[in-house]
Amino acid sequence: MRSIAILLALAAAAAPLAPVATAQTPAPPTVIRAARMLDVVAGRMVANATVVVENGRISAVNPATMPRNAKVVDLGDVTLLPGFIDLHTHLSSEISAGAFTRAVTNTLADEALGAAANGIKTVMAGFTTVRDFGGDATVALGHAVERGTLVGPRVVPARESIGITGGHCDVTGFAPGVREQLPEDGIGDGPWSVVRAVRYQIKHGAQVIKICATAGVLSLEGPVGAQQLADEELQAIVAEASRHGVRVAAHAHGNAGIKAAVRAGVTTIEHGSELDDEAIALMKQRGTYLVPTTYLVDRINLAVLPPLVRSKAEQILPIARESLRKAIAAGVKVAFGTDAGVYPHGENAREFALYVKFGMTPLAALRAGTVVATEALGRTDRGAIEAGKLADLVAVPGDPLQDITATERPSWVMLGGRVVKGAEPR
Ligand SMILES: [Zn+2]
Numbered sequence: 441m442r443s444i445a446i447l448l449a450l451a452a453a454a455a456p457l458a459p460v461a462t463a464q465t466p467a468p469p470t471v472i473r474a475a476r477m478l479d480v481v482a483g484r485m486v487a488n489a490t491v492v493v494e495n496g497r498i499s500a501v502n503p504a505t506m507p508r509n510a511k512v513v514d515l516g517d518v519t520l521l522p523g524f525i526d527l528h529t530h531l532s533s534e535i536s537a538g539a540f541t542r543a544v545t546n547t548l549a550d551e552a553l554g555a556a557a558n559g560i561k562t563v564m565a566g567f568t569t570v571r572d573f574g575g576d577a578t579v580a581l582g583h584a585v586e587r588g589t590l591v592g593p594r595v596v597p598a599r600e601s602i603g604i605t606g607g608h609c610d611v612t613g614f615a616p617g618v619r620e621q622l623p624e625d626g627i628g629d630g631p632w633s634v635v636r637a638v639r640y641q642i643k644h645g646a647q648v649i650k651i652c653a654t655a656g657v658l659s660l661e662g663p664v665g666a667q668q669l670a671d672e673e674l675q676a677i678v679a680e681a682s683r684h685g686v687r688v689a690a691h692a693h694g695n696a697g698i699k700a701a702v703r704a705g706v707t708t709i710e711h712g713s714e715l716d717d718e719a720i721a722l723m724k725q726r727g728t729y730l731v732p733t734t735y736l737v738d739r740i741n742l743a744v745l746p747p748l749v750r751s752k753a754e755q756i757l758p759i760a761r762e763s764l765r766k767a768i769a770a771g772v773k774v775a776f777g778t779d780a781g782v783y784p785h786g787e788n789a790r791e792f793a794l795y796v797k798f799g800m801t802p803l804a805a806l807r808a809g810t811v812v813a814t815e816a817l818g819r820t821d822r823g824a825i826e827a828g829k830l831a832d833l834v835a836v837p838g839d840p841l842q843d844i845t846a847t848e849r850p851s852w853v854m855l856g857g858r859v860v861k862g863a864e865p866r
Pocket of ligand 1: 528530573779
């Protein structure tokens with residue numbers, strides 16, 4: 441202890457002598473001009489937008505006077521939007537014919553390099569934040585993006601997803617002894633076991649806890665809708681996570697598991713495939729968000745799936761679309777999420793048009809992928825074009841309120857004040 445104290449004292453004494461040349465010279469402000477800008481908070485389109493960015497954040501929107509010495513980029517006939525947010529991605533993997541043996545063939549290095557490549561595709565598609573369920577690889581990707589050493593979306597990671605032995609979050613389909621999972625890997629049985637799992641994920645970088653409340657499609661276990669985590673386990677997980685100020689995202693297909701997870705206090709229901717009127721009423725009452733992940737229904741490649749998995753997909757996916765339609769009509773809060781990795785990374789924005797197809801206005805769909813997703817994350821620093829927010833911005837051609845598929849063709853993306861796609865300020 442004494443030697444540490446001496447070192448600290450020496451460091452403090454030396455500090456005034458540290459060369460100022462190590463401090464970063466502040467970059468000049470950036471002025472972004474666009475024909476339109478969507479104010480997702482007020483819900484209105486603003487013509488002739490000027491956004492000023494300084495030190496990675498938006499410093500002014502349509503100010504009366506422009507900063508001097510600014511660099512300017514004029515994007516022309518585009519709509520400037522807050523960077524999109526996908527609340528359900530798996531950046532460290534992508535489904536393929538080998539997907540069901542990946543657990544015993546892939547290394548962490550494979551996952552990390554995959555995450556880096558998929559992160560580039562994702563941010564180029566206009567997604568500047570993801571909530572990712574991809575193990576250590578995407579915890580590390582988030583660090584690299586924040587440091588500026590890799591181009592990718594900001595990551596709100598869950599590390600490993602938490603569920604029961606033999607359940608959807610476990611590694612299934614192999615002989616006993618092959619990749620048995622521990623609470624550290626997310627697998628636990630009983631309240632204290634899953635509490636250990638929660639604590640371990642948070643210790644190693646989780647900013648959200650992802651759980652498997654019910655069985656799932658892409659795993660080799662039983663009925664797709666069955667509740668898996670018991671009520672006592674769900675309550676223990678949510679209580680432990682909330683002691684850390686961390687929210688819980690619950691993968692849930694079947695009715696019983698959805699309701700149990702909502703009653704336990706999870707923040708988001710992922711998929712929510714079998715919503716009955718009681719589940720919808722409960723979600724509205726508790727303010728629980730639905731994260732639909734509906735684009736994958738069109739895109740999932742059933743041909744590469746084992747027969748059991750394929751039959752589960754064919755059973756649940758059409759029901760899920762009816763549930764989404766009902767949830768939108770009933771006014772359940774819907775936050776954007778796609779399950780990227782179950783379909784090819786980079787196609788995330790296709791989800792927007794489907795929200796419109798199933799009953800949202802284009803404005804509501806765009807809010808789901810910006811300001812509503814930010815609320816579901818429990819953040820206030822992004823999701824809108826306002827002074828003080830992170831300068832995470834995307835430009836799409838034309839007017840996405842007239843043609844929501846414009847979101848699929850971003851021409852320009854900025855992450856924290858740095859252009860990652862399209863024209864540089866000059
Ligand atoms: Zn998923």
